[in-house]
Amino acid sequence: MATLSKDIFKAYDIRGIVGKTLTLDAARLIGRAIGSEARARAVKAIVIGRDGRLSGPDLAEALAEGIRATGVDVIDVGRVATPMLYFAAHELGTLSGVMVTGSHNPPEYNGFKMMLAGDTLAGDAIQALYARIRDKDFVDGAGGYRTHDIVEAYLKRIVGDVKLERPMNIVIDCGNGVPGAFAPLLFRRLGCRVRELFCEVDGSFPNHHPDPAKPENLADVIDALAKTDAELGLAFDGDGDRLGVVTKEGNIIWPDRQLMLFAADVLERNPGAKVIYDVKSTRLLAPWIRDNGGEPVMARTGHSFIKAAIKETGALVAGEMSGHVFFKERWYGFDDGLYAGARLLEVLSRVDDPSELLNALPNAISTPELNLKMAKEGDNHALIARLQESARFDGAAEVITLDGLRVEYPDGFGLARASNTTPVIVLRFEADTEDALERIKADFRRVLAAETKAKLPF
Incomplete structure (x- = not known):
């Protein structure tokens, strides 16, 4: 156990610094734990893939060794985007996959996103993998290994599903992440004229960080x-x-507003359907969904929790503020930035001025994520x-404790929730006016200052 740090077992995935908290020995042990859990769930084969990080090939090989040592077969789809790994798990009938990815973390990080028998592993299920390793609770066997190229099937599936009314003229920025190997091809096949920015896959991310949730990373697109x-x-x-969207004039359309467009489109064909959004999303979403004939459902933040909520509620579309969008209508219910981009273009290709349509979506005054x-x-x-137990907010209409504290006021909301990935409190504020925003922030300042000496970021 000297080679394994408990801290890498996060809420939604396993993630650490390569060579320090995440070693090849650790990857083998994690593979054995995943394989043993797979055997307990009667899973016979697991699909594995990796993103464009420099540590990916070695970690994937060690992971595969660990899985095979439990008698579970490995189907290796090579270097792919995470949604392509999920697609392969559906297409190849395993409903089980492990993606070697550091997502949008710095280059020295890597990790694993996991799905077994159709369930995305999160929370207690991830801690249970650590417990298996700690207790050496492994099954032994000799699994097989084969490779499979999923790229063409994935591209054909999207091109067969999404139809643009007219050719679109777009810029795509992949930040040297793994989507660069596939996005230009996909959007050209859909009939777009594509200008590529940083589509060469390079795990050192030499141009900017591949995280569209941060405005500075969208400067090149703008x-x-x-x-x-x-x-x-x-x-x-x-x-x-995850998907980032920018209008012609350089306005960033944040994911909660993207979801308005997707919800209206899906509800047109499926009146009464449920639409899921996370606690960080705008308060303008729920009335928008109702006005478009749908049923809004608020859920905890985190792709694993959203997927569980989709299964539980039967929702046809879902989204969260970080940029994960999930389509169950016409798709599989997993988060896929490439497919979401295609669905966005399908809607926007029906109008002459896409930016006008996007800019017209309801908007409020809000802070970025703090x-x-x-x-x-x-x-x-x-x-x-402690805050859930004792905090009292002035003029609050409702206090929602689904995921931290979301305090609804007649003219805005404030949110404080514990991040599941780093030791921070995530804060966000929204209001109808600047005065209301300041009042809500002041209310949260008062409540937080009573409980912590930490420096407030607002």
Whole structure:
């Protein structure tokens, strides 16, 4: 166990610093734990894939060794985007897969996203893998190994499903992440004229970080839109499960507003359907969904929790503020930035001016996501637990404790929730007016200052 750090077993995935907290020995042990759990769930084969990180090939090989040592077969789909790994798990009938990916983390990180028998592993299921390793609770066997090229089947499936009314003229920025190997091909096949930014896969990310949730990473798209005749910009994160959208004028359409467009489109064909959004999303979403004939459902933040909520509720579309979008209608219910981009273009290709349609979506005054840094792991969860117990907010209409504290006011909301990936409190504020925003922030300042000496970021 000297080679394994418990800290890498996160809420949604396993993730660590390569060669330090995530070693090849650790990857083998994790493979044995996943394989043993697969055997317990009667899973006979697991699909594995990896993103464009430099450590990916070695980690994938060690992972495969560990899985095969339990008698479970490995089907290796090679270097793919995370949604292509999920697609392969459906297409090849295993409903089980492990993606070697550091997502949008810095280059020295890598990790594993896992699905077994159709369930995305999260929370207790990930901790149970650690317990298996700690207790040496492994099954022994000799699994087989084969490779499979999933790329063409994935591209054909999307091109067969999504139809554009007219050719679109777009910029795509892949930030040197793995989507760069597939996105230009996909959008050209859909009939788009594509200008590529940083589509060469390079795990050192030499141009900018592949995280479209941060405005500075969209600066190159905004610049390209200003200097060319392209009408829209799309940006993808490092492993392709998140989407960023920029209008011609350089306005960033954040994912909760993207979801408005997707919800209206899906509800047109499926009146009464449920639409899921996470606690960080705008308060304008629920009335929008109702006005378009749907049923809004708020869920915990995190791709694993959203997938579980989709299964539980039968929702046809879901999204969260970080950029994960999930389509159950016409697709499989997993988060896929490339497919979401295609569905977005399908809707926008019906109008002459896509930016006009996007800019017209309801909007409010809001802060970006703010992070209150805590001293150590666990402090953030303890602080939120204390606030849920004792905090009183002035003029609050409703306090929602589904995931932290989301306090609804007649003219806005404030959110404080513990991050499941780093020791921070995530904060977000939204209101109808600047005055209301300041009042809500002041209310949260008062409540937080009573419980922590940490420096507030607002």
